[in-house]
Amino acid sequence: MSEATPPQSRPPQSRPGAVPELADLTDSSEWVTTSSTRRGLPPTREIVGVVLPAIVAATVALTLWEIWISVRDIKEYMVPAPRAIGRALLDDPSRFVEAGSISLVHALGGLGFGGGAAFLLAVVMAHSRPLERALYPLAILVKVTPVVAVAPLFLIWFGFNAWPKLLVAAMITFFPVLVNAMTGLRSIDPTSHDFLRALNASRWQVFWKLRLPASLPYVLAALRISVPLSLIGAVVAEWFAADSGVGQIIVIASGELDTPVLFGAVFVLALIGVTFTGTIAYIERRVLFWHESSSGV
Amino acid sequence: MTATHAPSVAAVDVSGLGHQYVADAGAVQALDGLDLRVGDGEFVALVGPSGCGKSTLLRILAGLLAPTDGSALVRGDAPQVALTSHAVGLVTQDPGLLPWRTVSGNVSLVLEVTGASADVPELLGRVGIDAFADYHPRELSGGMRQRVALARALAHGPRLLLMDEPFGSLDEFSREDIGLELLRIWERDRVSILFVTHSIREAVLLADRVVVMSAAPGRIIADLPVQLPRPRSQALEQTPDFAAAVAEVRRAMGGRE
Numbered sequence: 304m305s306e307a308t309p310p311q312s313r314p315p316q317s318r319p320g321a322v323p324e325l326a327d328l329t330d331s332s333e334w335v336t337t338s339s340t341r342r343g344l345p346p347t348r349e350i351v352g353v354v355l356p357a358i359v360a361a362t363v364a365l366t367l368w369e370i371w372i373s374v375r376d377i378k379e380y381m382v383p384a385p386r387a388i389g390r391a392l393l394d395d396p397s398r399f400v401e402a403g404s405i406s407l408v409h410a411l412g413g414l415g416f417g418g419g420a421a422f423l424l425a426v427v428m429a430h431s432r433p434l435e436r437a438l439y440p441l442a443i444l445v446k447v448t449p450v451v452a453v454a455p456l457f458l459i460w461f462g463f464n465a466w467p468k469l470l471v472a473a474m475i476t477f478f479p480v481l482v483n484a485m486t487g488l489r490s491i492d493p494t495s496h497d498f499l500r501a502l503n504a505s506r507w508q509v510f511w512k513l514r515l516p517a518s519l520p521y522v523l524a525a526l527r528i529s530v531p532l533s534l535i536g537a538v539v540a541e542w543f544a545a546d547s548g549v550g551q552i553i554v555i556a557s558g559e560l561d562t563p564v565l566f567g568a569v570f571v572l573a574l575i576g577v578t579f580t581g582t583i584a585y586i587e588r589r590v591l592f593w594h595e596s597s598s599g600v
Numbered sequence: 601m602t603a604t605h606a607p608s609v610a611a612v613d614v615s616g617l618g619h620q621y622v623a624d625a626g627a628v629q630a631l632d633g634l635d636l637r638v639g640d641g642e643f644v645a646l647v648g649p650s651g652c653g654k655s656t657l658l659r660i661l662a663g664l665l666a667p668t669d670g671s672a673l674v675r676g677d678a679p680q681v682a683l684t685s686h687a688v689g690l691v692t693q694d695p696g697l698l699p700w701r702t703v704s705g706n707v708s709l710v711l712e713v714t715g716a717s718a719d720v721p722e723l724l725g726r727v728g729i730d731a732f733a734d735y736h737p738r739e740l741s742g743g744m745r746q747r748v749a750l751a752r753a754l755a756h757g758p759r760l761l762l763m764d765e766p767f768g769s770l771d772e773f774s775r776e777d778i779g780l781e782l783l784r785i786w787e788r789d790r791v792s793i794l795f796v797t798h799s800i801r802e803a804v805l806l807a808d809r810v811v812v813m814s815a816a817p818g819r820i821i822a823d824l825p826v827q828l829p830r831p832r833s834q835a836l837e838q839t840p841d842f843a844a845a846v847a848e849v850r851r852a853m854g855g856r857e
Contacts, residue, residue: 494696501662501690502756503683504713512709516700593699593736 383563388570391563398552403571406548409465409537410575413472414529418480420473422522425484429514430506435485446478450536454543463546472536476529480522487521488514520594523587530579534572609676611760611792612638612661618669618817619656630656632817634670638760641790643783645803645810647849653818654796658764661794662690675759686714689758689791693765695749697737704733707752716756723751726785727778743774750782754789761793768798775799776834779806783832800853804845805832812852822852 365385371377372384379387392399424442428435450471457467491513499509541550549568556564617634620627630653638644646654659665660672663679674682682688697706704720711718724730727747737745746767753761767775783806786793797803803810804826812822826845828836836842 492696494692494694495698496696497659497662497664497692498690498696499713500664501683501688502686502710502713508713512713513698516698593738 380560380562383566387563388566391561392567392570399549399567399571402547402549402552402568403575406534406537406541406550406572407575407579409468409541409548410472410530410533410579412465413469413474413536414476414526414533416469417473417476417533418526418529421477421480422484425481425488425518426510428481429485429488442478442481445474448474450475450539454540457540458543463544467544468537468540468548471540472533475532475536479528479532480525483521483525484518487518490521491517520587520591523583523591527580527583527587530583531576534576534579538572609640610637610673611640611642611675612636612644612794613673613676614657614661614670616670617657617660617667617672619653619660619665620668629817631667632669632819634813634819636811636820638792638794640759641792643786643793643795643806643808645795645797645807646813647797647800647803647810647853648813648818649815649853650798652813652815654813655764657818658690658762658794658796662688662762686716686756687759689753689756689761691746691749691753691761691763691766693768695745695752697745697748697752699737702734702736703729703740703748706737706748707755710752710755714756718755718757720755723755726754727751727781741774743770743778746770746774746778747781750778750785754785754791759791761791761795763793763795765796765798767802775802776805780833782806787831800846800849801837804828804842804849805837810849812849822849824848824852 369384369386372382383391424438428438453474454467454471457470461467461470495513496509499513504512537548538550538553541548542554543550545551545554549572552568553565556562556568614634614636617631617636618629619631620629634653634657636644636646636657646657648654656665660667661674661679663674663683666680672679675687677685679688698709701709704724707720707723710716711720721730721733724733727750729744729747729751732740732744737748740748749766753763767778770778779802782793785791795803795807800810807826810822810824810826811820812824813819814821824845828841828845
């Protein structure tokens with residue numbers, strides 16, 4: 304038992320430059336990371352350390368913006384001051400909240416449809432080269448078609464309801480998830496695969512026990528790319544329909560040259576995007592504690 | 601589970617085995633006319649220079665690769681049949697543990713796949729890692745990961761262990777330790793072991809017989825019984841008999857290590 308350390312002395316965190324304790328030198332283990340380092344900073348310190356600098360920087364930027372507008376006397380319909388944008392937002396907050404939630408549902412729903420369909424197709428394609436060769440060109444076709452071109456078409460086909468928005472958002476998120484999921488499902492460790500095969504594991508067992516978990520880092524990375532894309536898709540479709548969501552606010556406000564409201568709409572979309580992406584990043588950190596990517600930032 | 605076989609059925613019976621890999625650059629003859637028998641409960645070490653087809657042989661026996669020539673029997677059946685009865689445990693140099701599963705999760709993976717049942721804490725205790733049941737592979741040293749691989753290979757109660765340079769990436773200390781632990785398990789469970797290694801000392805310390813393979817195409821060039829007393833321990837390595845046995849194997853290999 305030369306390399307085993309007793310359980311009560313869990314290895315210390317591998318801080319760079321830290322002097323190893325005597326107990327560490329007696330074993331030959333190389334501790335890559337421990338459960339306490341891999342989860343990142345504790346929540347309160349994370350808020351202070353990560354969020355605070357961003358808030359300070361944003362405040363400074365907004366103040367400089369405000370000063371610039373008043374010093375140069377810039378017209379509000381060209382660039383509004385932050386306070387004017389704030390007034391526009393607070394003037395009718397329920398309008399922005401409602402439109403924002405509708406756009407969020409469109410984006411999220413579209414991502415669900417598009418990502419889900421892409422993942423199922425990836426499972427099929429990862430298991431069969433002929434099917435991959437047959438279906439991949441179609442997937443490319445979906446990818447190269449600009450969503451702006453098909454949004455009016457979807458509107459004609461499905462009418463003024465949620466479907467055109469969901470479908471445009473689904474279409475734009477489809478390809479990144481498909482490609483990444485397929486790569487992930489194929490990226491299994493050959494040794495682990497051999498081991499399961501030598502145990503007479505079925506394809507189904509190999510899928511559940513090996514392929515699916517191995518694909519998660521890729522799928523989550525694809526989701527991180529797809530979140531902003533799904534918002535673009537949802538807003539583009541809302542824009543064409545002009546019946547709901549933040550896209551509608553943008554169409555109306557631009558017609559009226561109501562620049563503060565336009566900026567308000569942009570702000571709402573940015574907020575949704577950041578929250579959405581942050582949630583995915585949080586899930587990634589929790590689920591992928593075992594993956595190399597989680598040992599970094 | 602597989603006790604229906606008579607004890608006389610060899611764990612491994614290979615005759616005239618050949619395997620040829622076909623690559624773009626041309627065919628490579630990995631194995632040629634190989635004969636090998638591992639008796640029931642026997643511990644056989646296989647040594648030979650790198651690239652002599654040792655791993656190819658183990659992959660064939662594990663049912664992962666169909667040979668192009670000759671026949672291979674595992675406990676009297678073709679390897680592909682033997683693997684359906686879960687009679688074989690596999691340990692490789694890179695254990696291929698699942699990084700998202702804990703130590704005990706990696707061992708119970710075998711039970712989930714095979715439907716066998718076993719006492720996982722007891723298994724971990726047998727290889728000396730019961731204290732690390734809830735650790736993930738990347739939190740462990742190479743030696744401990746190899747212990748997990750050993751516990752995992754034993755989980756479904758196989759009658760034959762195929763080991764492909766299992767301790768090859770470990771330092772000398774861990775290597776000897778885990779080797780002797782393997783011997784204790786072997787003496788207790790009376791499984792058959794085919795143990796591929798490039799260390800002559802390791803082969804002599806552990807095995808009943810050391811089989812020497814030639815460079816590609818791989819075939820058997822010597823089959824040397826190790827007449828050293830059991831149970832074996834580190835102290836044995838200091839004896840003249842041990843040195844003589846090592847020298848004999850080295851001579852059979854043509855003087856190289």
